[in-house]
Amino acid sequence: MLETEKQFTLSNYKLGLEYAREQDKNDPLSTFRDQFHIPKNKEGNDWLYFTGNSLGLQPKSTQKYIQQELDDWANFGVEGHFEAKNPWMPYHEFLTEAMAKVVGAKPIEVVIMNTLTTNLHLLMVSFYQPTKTKYKIVIESDAFPSDRYAVQTQLEFHGYDAKDGVIEWKPRQGEELLNIEDLETILEEQGDEIALLLIGGVNYYTGQYLDIKKIAELGHAKNCMVGIDLAHGVGNIKPELHDSGVDFAAWCTYKYLNSGPGSLGGLFVHEKHAHNKKLKRFAGWWSHNKSTRFNMRQPLDVIPGAEGWQLSNPPILSMAAIKASLDMFNEVGMDAIREKSEKLTGYFEFLINELNNDKIKIITPSNPKERGCQLSIQVKDADKNLHKKLTEANIITDWREPDVIRCAPIPLYNTFEDVYRMTETLRTLL
Template identity: 50%
Template sequence: MKFQNTLQFAQQLDKEDTLHSYQNDFHFPVVNGKKSIYLCGNSLGLQPKQTKGYVDDVMQDWASLAVEGHFYAEKPWWDYHERLAEPLAKIVGAKTNEVSVMNTLTVNLHLLMVSFYNPTKKRFKIICEEKAFPSDQYMLQSQLRFHGFTEEDALVEVKKREGENFWRTEDVVAKINEVGEELALVLIGGVNYYNGQVFNMEEITRAGKSVGANVGWDLAHAAGNIEMQLHDWDVDFAAWCSYKYMNSGPGNASGVFINEKHLNNPDIPRFEGWWGTKKETRFLMKPEFEPMENADAWQLSNPPVLSVAPYLASLQLFNAVGMEKIVAKRNRIVSYLEFVLQEVDKEVTSSFEIITPEDRGTQLSVLLHGQGRPLFDYLMKNGVILDWREPNVIRVAPAPLYCSYEDVFSFGQILKEGIIHLTS
């Protein structure tokens, strides 16, 4: 299709969009008395309108049933989290027994490191990407110190080539092969938070397994954004937050994936708590731990139902639409966003470049050469909500479930106005 940078064309795309009506299922912030153009789903997704009902149900059960809500609520609390496993498994390409919801992202990565980072004198190194998300960096550094290693000796960062803004898969694979028998773990962000690049998880996982390492993925920017097949790719473990593309609310519960081959393994190291023990005997308060036969064995405490309820509400939307349709809309609307940005660049003094490669999801990262932070501030003041990353990148993410093509066109017009205003 040949795109046009006109309002009429954008509105025609919206008429053809089978997901267009879903924007009515979300609450939008209002800026200057108008519905905002919300392009920040990569940071915090919008609230689905049905979320309040799910939370209110829990509050009402608490009010009317109190402790009995654990067993006699319409959705009993003691197994509330289990309702999320099946829809989540579809999103990340897993079997239902391989998925659970608990804690928050970095907490879960630490817990999963107990099981999947077991260094020896010979095999102790970890590979990650250069300038991984800071929380991942801190987590990895502290894990290494805990095991008696230094970052300099044990943490191997795969770097981008000089003058490039993206990683090459062949460089990641080459580094894995170079470290070889010293490699204990590969742990990379499946979609890079800064430039929006989607890593070739299948090929990198295969390379890591071929040298005998465990392979895990931080899917904070991948879950609900790209299609994955974690089970078929033989990934050992993964974790993700739920509040970005999956719209579960700020700081909300994290999902985990543990490959089926690691379940029911009595020798796997693991921190354990009473919600990971078998449901059948959990309330007998037995002194010995009897692990659940699924990923719930990694659960520690009873689930925070008031946090999990918004996640379930959002997953009902994903389940109704399906990742195939979400990805198809994503591909088209991001291509249109790229076109609009290129058209704006032609009409004004060149002030930016897109640094996101072709291997991408919903996010385009725009490197500002001219205006920097003042241009971002102009956009925000004029009703475009996106986010800023130092030193001079704005991240633009038109989430397929609630963003329209007209939003993208209007963003381009405000961006052009901002550049002209700031350079005049």
């Protein structure tokens, strides 16, 4: 974003509580806050909850969705697979279309299954096929630890030294954010040795939203496979996975998708791979052709598309919680969510900058197109006390070592007044 554009955007906001309340009054998504359980303090007042990037709040509808499956289990036993209101046999299919809309994919490209790192490993079985000369994997230097461990152990499983096989895409000296030109340089210099790029679409620490389509183009130009970890992107930004051309992606659903602690994840496999049955994979019963699955003694006949990476019948209670959330996302639409998100986070940025305090600094990109809703506030001298004081004031953020407070105003349940009150408390504490 040009500096003049940034100044124009920030100048749209105003100071004061009345302005915040006016924005909430005119917010077309304001009614959705009442559809969530907002945690309260001992006095019965709502917390200011800014950690939906870690665990989303519970939709009030979730209990009803799960209770439906508990009732059907009680009433039908095993016959619930066919006789339940939402039959369990095809239950994952009830989630596919809405999930595809959230990530910008075709239904054949998406499935809900397993958890994030499990799915990354299953996908790397198929899309990481190293040779003696082309075996290295590119990750961000500050990739989420689980991604790093998955990549390291994949390399070691194939007989390579992880210290040699991992290439880190690093920020420039004195900077916090990644530059796409540096990834281009890595690929120009080492592309013949690189088999896979596995990049976080939105970095968990800085909140930077990377150009997924450009990453795919750069990787494919050097005959590399390209995968994206969307843990901090799904339900937050619009990744347009199909159009991006990436080979695969994986995500969790308990952050921005509000599906509950430890709930199932999802994965994307691009349509260009949908009918390639020669792709190596770890398979299970649920990978097999649905029409002959119960014939039992059949050779593996892999389902086309993302469903072909399934292993087992899914946990219905977890999927019920996901369905509750996705039904809400389907009702609202990602366009409306992103529109409010950009405005709400922009307002948050404006108020923090107005504090004009050199003890803190926002390291998340200022350009709304290069971030989701999260702002990462870097604290000078890495003092965790500021985060502790916010928590004591019933403002729930999270701390990431060495020096960042992560704050995510969620468009479905955070308000402009939440943001105003949080920054006023921050002003007092500073």
